[in-house]
Every structure is written in structure tokens, then in C-alpha cells.
Amino acid sequence: MRMEILDARTLSEPDARAIGELLYLVWPKPEKPASFRAQQMLEMGQGYLGSDAQAPRSFVIREAN
Secondary structure, eight states, X not given: OEEEEEEGGGOOHHHHHHXXXXXXXXXXXXXXXXXXXXXXXXXXXXXXXXXXXGOOEEEEEEOOO
């Protein structure tokens, strides 16, 4: 397994989708499907205007292929 730190400002759509699906599986809310969670991830990075040091990030652990 490897750990990655993904900067929300440069998050790819496939990564946002994978994070959204995981969030939905762990904390299911019918009014917030995986697609909604993925969009939240993308918008969080797009709307950030603060310092680089405090930019939103996601910590992701991936299984090796």
C-alpha cells in the first residue's frame, strides 16, 4: 500500500469520484449520493483562496496493483 496526499486544488475527477464513493459507503446519506460527495471534493479545491500551507488536502491509501 502507498499513501498519497492529494491537493484539493488539483484533484482529478477520477480521484474525486473514488473519494466520493468511499465517503458514501462509510457515511451513507440518501440526500448526498457519491456523485454529490465527489462534486463537493472538486468544489472545495476550486474555491480555496488561502495560503498554500493550509490548502485542503485528502490523504489516500491505495493498494498496490
